[in-house]
Amino acid sequence: MTDRVLCRLDDLDDPGAKAFDIGDGRPEVVVFRVGDAVYAYRNDCPHLNITLDFVPGRFINLDGTKIQCSNHGARFNFHDGHCVWGPCRGEWLERVAVRLDDGRVILDEAAAAADNSS
Ligand code: FES
DSSP: OOOEEEEEGGGSOSSEEEEEOSSSSSOOEEEEEETTEEEEEESOOTTTSSOSOSSTTOOBOTTSSSEEOTTTOOEEOTTTOBEEESTTTTOBOOBOOEEEETTEEEEOHHHHHHHHHO
16 A cells, blocks of 8 residues: 655645545545644534535635634634534544655555554
């Protein structure tokens, strides 16, 4: 199994987000950049299990401090995906394993496969 390069860190605004199709034919994984850190989550809001970006490509609140679902405004921490405000407060986004390697954002497909087998 090979790791997949999703983008370069510099391709993302700071803070910024971009959705990727990793095989489902839809933008099912969202990568977030905050400074030199990256986080990734399934594009799936725990409130209604629909995509976070009702407004296409819109994943972050206006002041750039939280992930925001554009359906009903739920807000989540970047670093752990915990919902801290909104209709699904206390729930979590589903993390997707990514890492940085020489400025590239890499999907850790081995970790993803291990998650899917448990
Ligand atoms: S679907 Fe995300 S807050 Fe309602």
